[in-house]
Amino acid sequence: MRIILLDGKGREHELEAVEGWRVMEIIRDYGFPIVADCGGACACGTCQVEVDPAWAAKLHEPREDELDMLDQNYGGEWSRLSCQLIMTAELDGLRVRLSDIAIREAA
Amino acid sequence: MTQETISTDVVIIGAGPCGLFAVFELGLLDMKCHLIDILDKPGGQCAELYPEKPIYDIPALPVVSGQELTERLMEQAEPFGPQYHYNEMVEELEKLEDGRFRVKTDGGLVFEAKVIVIAAGGGSFQPKKPPIPGIEAYEGKSVFYSVKRMENFRNKKVLISGGGDSALDWTINLQPIAESMQLIHRRDGFRAAPDSVNKMHALVEEKKMQFHLGQIVELHGDNGQLTGVTAKGNDGNNYEIECDTLLPFFGLTMKLGPIANWGINLHENLIPVDTEKFQTSEPGIFAIGDINTYPGKLKLILSGFHEAALMSQAAVRHAYPDAKVTFQYTTSSTSLQKKLGVA
Numbered sequence: 001m002r003i004i005l006l007d008g009k010g011r012e013h014e015l016e017a018v019e020g021w022r023v024m025e026i027i028r029d030y031g032f033p034i035v036a037d038c039g040g041a042c043a044c045g046t047c048q049v050e051v052d053p054a055w056a057a058k059l060h061e062p063r064e065d066e067l068d069m070l071d072q073n074y075g076g077e078w079s080r081l082s083c084q085l086i087m088t089a090e091l092d093g094l095r096v097r098l099s100d101i102a103i104r105e106a107a
Numbered sequence: 108m109t110q111e112t113i114s115t116d117v118v119i120i121g122a123g124p125c126g127l128f129a130v131f132e133l134g135l136l137d138m139k140c141h142l143i144d145i146l147d148k149p150g151g152q153c154a155e156l157y158p159e160k161p162i163y164d165i166p167a168l169p170v171v172s173g174q175e176l177t178e179r180l181m182e183q184a185e186p187f188g189p190q191y192h193y194n195e196m197v198e199e200l201e202k203l204e205d206g207r208f209r210v211k212t213d214g215g216l217v218f219e220a221k222v223i224v225i226a227a228g229g230g231s232f233q234p235k236k237p238p239i240p241g242i243e244a245y246e247g248k249s250v251f252y253s254v255k256r257m258e259n260f261r262n263k264k265v266l267i268s269g270g271g272d273s274a275l276d277w278t279i280n281l282q283p284i285a286e287s288m289q290l291i292h293r294r295d296g297f298r299a300a301p302d303s304v305n306k307m308h309a310l311v312e313e314k315k316m317q318f319h320l321g322q323i324v325e326l327h328g329d330n331g332q333l334t335g336v337t338a339k340g341n342d343g344n345n346y347e348i349e350c351d352t353l354l355p356f357f358g359l360t361m362k363l364g365p366i367a368n369w370g371i372n373l374h375e376n377l378i379p380v381d382t383e384k385f386q387t388s389e390p391g392i393f394a395i396g397d398i399n400t401y402p403g404k405l406k407l408i409l410s411g412f413h414e415a416a417l418m419s420q421a422a423v424r425h426a427y428p429d430a431k432v433t434f435q436y437t438t439s440s441t442s443l444q445k446k447l448g449v450a
């Protein structure tokens with residue numbers, strides 16, 4: 001099972017995913033500089049990704065609190081919070097791009 | 108306007124859970140506290156980021172919401188008469204010749220205290236800025252992240268961006284005095300009181316304001332004075348909106364803020380402390396909760412509570428070197444129970 005991640009510079013990375021894990025956790029555990037301040041509690045909006053439109057329909061609809069966080073963080077049409085996306089077999093090959101707000105600047 | 112200086116034992120910077128519990132621990136040792144927070148309420152992250160979410164790892168409270176935890180901490184601190192100063196950001200912290208400290212806020216409050224406790228968490232809560240290129244040039248002139256005086260918006264062509272309570276409340280409140288009122292939001296759903304949403308829709312019906320779907324992508328104007336914006340609609344097409352004032356309301360985020368200018372050692376935006384006193388590089392200035400760092404630190408409320416207890420022992424010795432501090436239990440000490448108002 002894998003995720004295709006496009007980083008801030010548009011480079012493509014193939015990540016090994018684990019069923020039942022949040023996409024945010026997989027990105028974070030690979031060591032990408034994802035902000036994800038609240039650790040997946042849907043309370044910060046800084047794990048935002050843009051989902052490849054071809055995959056968008058395969059995802060469950062965002063809940064009200066996810067929509068709220070996307071509102072507060074300038075989400076676009078294909079934006080989702082990666083902490084609210086749980087890996088399942090149907091999502092094998094999911095393509096997402098890290099949004100600017102989710103990239104931790106080097107200190 | 109000159110303000111009277113407030114003299115006290117302790118100034119606590121930040122009224123999050125750790126700052127609140129410090130009032131209790133310091134109070135047991137007879138130390139009087141003033142708390143300052145830039146938020147308009149106590150509770151820090153618990154109140155601002157997750158008031159309704161359950162917390163499961165507070166000892167003896169199997170489940171408690173962020174809001175309820177805050178209320179209980181306030182109740183526990185109450186016997187010690189803490190003074191709260193909200194909507195104030197601590198800007199300056201300096202040492203006085205007599206060994207005490209002076210604290211100044213952006214609102215002009217001045218404090219002098221024997222001990223400072225920095226319980227600033229992830230930093231001060233500040234408005235999130237939308238990522239629109241060049242927006243800085245307009246900030247404070249025609250782009251504002253909060254409304255301090257409504258009068259400043261009289262006869263303005265106001266555009267408000269956002270979909271939460273602040274966006275809707277200010278849309279409704281400023282509409283009667285503004286020359287024109289427009290609201291832009293990325294979807295036709297709001298996270299706000301249903302009553303406000305209905306009021307806004309009614310104003311649109313009555314043609315007293317306009318509502319746009321989409322997001323601002325570009326600002327137009329000169330020398331910081333806005334003349335309009337380009338917005339991108341959900342159909343992907345751009346359109347223009349005329350306005351001379353923009354109020355973006357995208358919630359709050361935590362920024363370290365002025366702490367970096369206070370002359371204490373920082374490490375990656377955190378304050379290193381020892382684990383006996385939780386003291387910073389400056390004797391008399393302590394740091395507890397999420398803002399501090401030491402080997403093995405866990406950013407948990409539980410850890411902050413422990414830090415508050417040990418810090419208080421050191422703080423009282425710093426403030427009153429001659430005082431005799433004896434270790435007592437709240438269950439059995441009459442003197443502690445008197446302080447708590449239960450004996």
Ligand SMILES: Cc1cc2nc3c(=O)[nH]c(=O)nc-3n(C[C@H](O)[C@H](O)[C@H](O)COP(=O)(O)OP(=O)(O)OC[C@H]3O[C@@H](n4cnc5c(N)ncnc54)[C@H](O)[C@@H]3O)c2cc1C
Nearest residue numbers: 041121123125145151152197227228230231232396397408
């Ligand atoms: C979504 C989420 C879920 C969490 N769940 C848990 C959990 O289950 N269990 C747990 O133990 N922890 C949890 N935490 C972490 C916990 O909330 C923090 O550890 C805790 O809030 C830290 O408390 P604090 O008092 O140190 O700081 P904060 O709560 O961050 O409060 C600091 C306050 O200081 C103010 N401040 C800072 N600088 C200034 C200044 N210069 N002037 C004025 N005011 C200032 C800020 O505005 C803020 O209100 C969670 C956090 C989040 C975001």
Ligand code: FES
Nearest residue numbers: 040042045047083
């Ligand atoms: S990690 Fe905070 S919202 Fe996803």
